[in-house]
Amino acid sequence: MKLDKPFGGKFIIFGGDFRQILPVIKRGGRCDIVNSTLKRSYLWLHIVPLRLVGEGYETFDGSRDKIKIPEDCCIASNDVEDIIAFVYNIDKDNTSFNRTSFDQNAILTPKNVDVDSINIKLINKIPGDLITYISADKTITEDEATFYPTEFLNSLSISGLPPHKLLLKVGVPIMLMRNLNSASGLNNVTKLIITSSLPNIIEAEFVSGSFLSTKVLIPRISLIPTDSGLPFSFKRRQFPVRPAFVMTINKAQGQTLNKVGIYLPHPVFSHGQLYVTMSRVCSPHKLKIITNDKTRTTTNVVYREVISD
Structure with a gap:
């Protein structure tokens, strides 16, 4: 064992993806969040990063932070009722549904206020x-x-x-x-x-x-x-x-779902949220997104000081 080297000179493998949700710091700003990551540890000087995916540099209309949503994933009406119909097959004239879909399907949105409002819409559709x-x-x-x-x-x-x-x-x-x-x-x-x-x-x-x-x-x-x-x-x-019926994007982290509807009345507000929500489902045909942007784009929040060398 080499006492002058980290971990006694042994090889240590760190698993993780900086594109997903970073550490949550209560009332912390961007600097507080970045400084709490492994990239700011004294150990980083001794780590060799192995990269598997891109760096989030897709551009749209000259902006690195704007993401163009594929046409096949968009709902043209921008009506939350259409997201409900897609995910649960429940609309204004149909209140029957497959009970097992509750465990396999979900509507995701960034904020609790939108979670609550859509949950109430769906509860009111259920008889009783x-x-x-x-x-x-x-x-x-x-x-x-x-x-x-x-x-x-x-x-x-x-x-x-x-x-x-x-x-x-x-x-x-x-x-x-x-x-x-x-x-x-x-x-x-x-x-x-x-x-x-x-x-x-x-x-x-x-x-x-x-x-x-x-x-x-x-x-x-x-x-x-x-x-x-x-x-x-x-x-x-x-x-x-x-x-x-609905959950926040952060709550869905780590889950694999059969069908997902993403409701973005506002863009995501933290690093990696867009990555997390769009990767909950295995097929783009099982994903539908609503945004309030007529260009069918949304903002992707990426802290590039974390994923860059």
Whole structure:
């Protein structure tokens, strides 16, 4: 062993792709994100990079940051209803669908606000009564309750927490937001479909995998955000689920899907998001994209100081 060399002089292989989502730095800017990567480590001087793909230098109309979307992948109408029809075969006149498609298909979009709006559109298309579950929110310490009343806590929408008002129906697909019971297959991002909704319990069943059609009971639990950025701590007692018709691009990282609809009312906002979302599906014929740009282009965010030598 050579004590004067990194890792004692042994060969070490680092696997990774800087074109995918970079480290997430809370309230960090571009410099903070770049400085947290391996490229800024003292070890980089001892690393020999092996390249497998291009450098993201495609140009359109003289801009390296504009990507021309292939015609076959575009939806001409720019109507979100057409994305819904493509992914789930649900339109204004058809509310029947293949339940297994919930696990294999998805609509992806960059922001949670668009996730919520499309989920509501799809929930309203499903027959049945809408059920609203209201969370119970409170600060961790009694002293903080004076400064942060319950109405304020109810208004908070924080990544990783279910909403204060959770809108569901029987027949709606949901995604777990916490690990509940790994032995029973109830893990974070597991997808199920609601079979019965009671005041204090949700009955759901698996739509795929080794637990296919197995029914489970999901209780309300208390959830405490670990990195909310707030100057106080609070907990929300709610069912740890969200509707799963639509998800954010970051949430889809690592998944392989059969059919994907990409809704881009705004361009992606971080490095690698466009790469991630377009690579979730194996065939371009299973991919449709909507943008608000009439030229059918979108912005690709690439931190070239990370992928260049």
